[in-house]
Amino acid sequence: MSFGAALDAVVQASATLHLLRPHWLWALLALPLLAGLWQLRRRRASVWRQAVDPHLLPHLIDGRIEARRNTALWLGVLGYLLAVLALAGPSWRQIEQPLWQTRTPLVIALDLSSASLAGDLPPSRLAQARAKIASLLEARQGGQVGLVVYAGDAFTVAPLTEDAANVALFLDALHPNVMPVDGQRGDRAIAWAVRLLRQAGFDRGRILLMTGHADADALEAAAAAAAEGYRVSALGLGTAAGAAYRRGDGSIGHAALDGAALRALAGRGGGQYAALQPDRTDLHALGVLDPAAADAATAQDGQGRTWQDDGYWLVLPLMLLALLAFRRQHGAAALVAVCLWLPATSLHAAPEPAPAPAGSSAHLWQRPDQHAHERMQAGAQAYRAGDHERAAQLYRGLDSADGQYNLGNALARAGDYQQAIEAYERALEREPGMPDALANKRAVEAAMKRQPPQGQQPDPGAQPEPGQDGEPQPGEGEGEGDRGQPSPPQQGAPPQQTGPPRDEADPATDADPADAEAQQAADAAQREAMQRALQQEQAQAGQSEQAEPEPPPRPPETAAERESRLANEAWLQRVPDDPGGLLREKFRIEYERRQLRGGPGE
Template identity: 55%
Template sequence: MNLPAGIDLAALHLLRPQWLWALLALPLLMAFSRVRRRRTSVWRESVDAHLLPHLLVERGDARVRRAWGVGIAAYVLAVIALAGPSWRQSEQPLWHDRTPLVIALDLSSATSAGDLPPSRLAQARAKIDALLRARADGQVALVVFADDAYTVAPLTEDAANVALFLDALEPDVMPVDGQRPDRAIEWSAKLLRQSGFDRGVILLLTDRADDRARDAAAAARSQGARVDVMGLGTDAGASYRRGDGTFGQARLDAASLRSLASAGGGRYAAIATDDGDLRALDVLDPDTTLGSGDAKQSDATRGRAWQDDGFWLLPPLMLLALFAFRRRAALAVLLLCIGWPPAQAADWWRRADQVEHAQMDDGNRAYRKGDFADAAQRYERVDSADSHYNRGNALAKAGEYPQAIAAYDEALKRAPGMEDAIANKRAVEAAMKRQQQSSPKGGGGQSQSPKDQKPSQGGQGAQSPSSQQQKQQSSQSPQQQPGQAPKAGDAQSQREADRAQRERMQRALEQQRGDKAPKPGEEPVQETPQQRERRLANEAWLRRVPDDPGGLLREKLRIEHERRQLQDKE
């Protein structure tokens, strides 16, 4: 950290000058010290002079004055540092207030009217999608309403997550048909408050409004929310089919929607084919969605703030604080001056279990990197059952089978009955036997890795370490089946053995399914009538699975509707 080149005295000021009131405590502290010294004089009046040297500790006046001087200096420096002296400005990332937006979409059966081809709902979904893609930033939520209002997507900064639900919006997902924009406004305002916002914008998409909706818009405005309205439909209107099979006539009531927007302190615009309606409503930029009354911060002052330079007083304050220690103050000053390495100093404060945990972590990292020799050395520095078990795994992966068995024995001495160590020890012993059988004279043979065999299955013994979920408590080391490391001489044979194992497993799966694929040079396997009938039935059943993207949303709204009904009854 570089010291400032200079201090501009004209710009020097305190960011928190209220802390200077703490200086008034100095006279009180001095008065308290004098009272204490007077109490010591009482002993001089009550005790014989030849006994006072054995009862009182004499302090020279010079020593007392030095102590008071150091204390007063440290106190003044601390108060000035807390007051926040500042003489320069610096660039600071400032938080921008992004106004949240709640989109409330009318999802009644009237939105199926075709006066906005192909339908009002299709036009509304396209408009919401364009809004989500064009909106610069800020949190967005999606609410749908018919007879009641429901949350489809809560407030989030991920507009793409909100757009995922657009294709599932249909009138039939609503539990009860109707048209209550007042409940949509009330629910949207509640959603803003629950998310911790004291202001926001509610964009209502519908074709008409009543007195209840205007009252709800006025209430939302008093709570800090602005209500904008986008009209769906045309003056001529069109007929539509209700959920019960009857027909109705839907028309755009622009006058009632303008009145609603005026009550909510917002604007009204009819839906358009371009983005002119969104620009008229001013909902694309979250910085300006509350109108001209909330002016932006000017570019001249944006990102600049006075810097608190009181930390420059901390080093001298710390040096003065060292004199408050009666013991080893000189040693502390010496260590501070020579700059003792922090890493070594940190080791002094570690407990034994923390040191062992660090060694185990280092061994785990080396194991995951494939450096099994280094991992084994690091595990060896810790004397515990887990460390010896991990060391056995690392040695086995490195191909040192006798040493691995010895490590498993050490683990079993400290934790008798350790199933993982017993299983892996048996696997390594089996690998050694196979290695001896393949090269009885100790050279030229190739051994099969123990990771290709399964020493235990299910409840008959310990599972393979590769299939267990980090069973070790303190080490959290990789639990894998030990095996020979892929050295340069037998890497090709290991790959061939793995490939052969995968082929055997694939053939077994194909035989179990009854549709074994023919191999080159083999005759294709003919299906039995029963197998063919079963396959055709499965394919027909898959074709009958309905493609209903709104099913989950429909079930969610139904459950919410039933929950509200139960609350109303209570």
């Protein structure tokens, strides 16, 4: 490469230089001060400068020492410059950056004033609005949703939640008669929706105002919400011709769709406007069905690229300069060895070792969950190899429910039924209702009851075969987290536990979906086989016991009891079915509380 080409490459690189943290360059202002302090300290440290005349110093002081000191000064200045530049985050290139698309929350603010009963959208605006909200909740693709209603003030019907069905439960109860005060204060609805989003921890979100009217206060509230990061859209209810409606005081009013005002509100709020349509075209136009649509648009504008921090390259020459700070060669060699050893130890993939003792040096570098997982793996291998005593020894150090369950399986296989039952009980204490521990505990207890009496013990040297009468069959598996297909229990034998030892999940390993489905199917078949075996044992035990006597028949109902029962039923039938009563009382109490505190939204 010629000198001109190299110079052009340097100029081009400097033109594309981008500092991620440029404020670190202010630290360069301290460089002259530090250099001056270092020079002053060096002069004061020299005893000869205080005792010898200045014109004689060059002849008495070795020039090589002075040159080394000047070299150390310039090397220190160079190291300081490299450190500051590295901290400033220099970057010459951009890389692809995977963007995380959030599920933008949505708060629906519904106009529940008496104007919502206008019939320009038959049968009424309110009926059409409730149907539209139900369609939105059904078609929305994830993201939290909240519902706010407003008239003269705004109230929360359902806070932000992932469960859209929970919001839909209140739709049939929405009516103007649940509102404590009439009016069309869209500004208070927007402010209340912003408060809900902020309380839920969202710094941005969507607000959908469903109404046919917007005043100047509502436009100002939409602009204020947009300034905080919350986009306000409007869905127009009604027609331009409008229709008459009856107010709460009995007077007649006229409501018409003010599309221009709602369009201006959406423009001030950074959202969109659409009039209500019989299909979902209006919801698609508003962009409220896909909560990640806004994030996707932002990602396309940013092209999904980010500056790569290349400041770490300056650390390499900085480390070489740090080696020169060592006055002895063995110190520099030790630092080089440490630098070479650290990456090798952190990147080398060693084979899986055997479980280390609790006091060993290997255990000191492991977290408790890592050590427990290692013992669980070793115990499972010993169990599958038939070394049940070794497996029990490994499982004894595990205090989790799975560890005690596996300990019970190993002890049962080794013939120690009493300790196996105790291990199952400890597992149930840590995880109440564990189905596998309950089933195996019952199987071992049944095997203990079927043991031959004293004096007729079987040969201790004989190894019981799987399925032999009186031998429980807990846990024979194929591998970690993979349960095999269950075998039907043999006649007179306790149910087989065909699954392997329950291993604790490895946080660094993700389960395969196919394996998870196979495991669930195997678990279901296993529990079904155990249930059948237990039912057979209960049926056999019930043959030798007398049937429990049936409860005595209830005495005939007297005339007074019958009269009291009929009166209670008639009273229950007179209770009015008012689904909106709860909302009415809730809004009334909240409205009165706000008035006492000095205003709406307090």
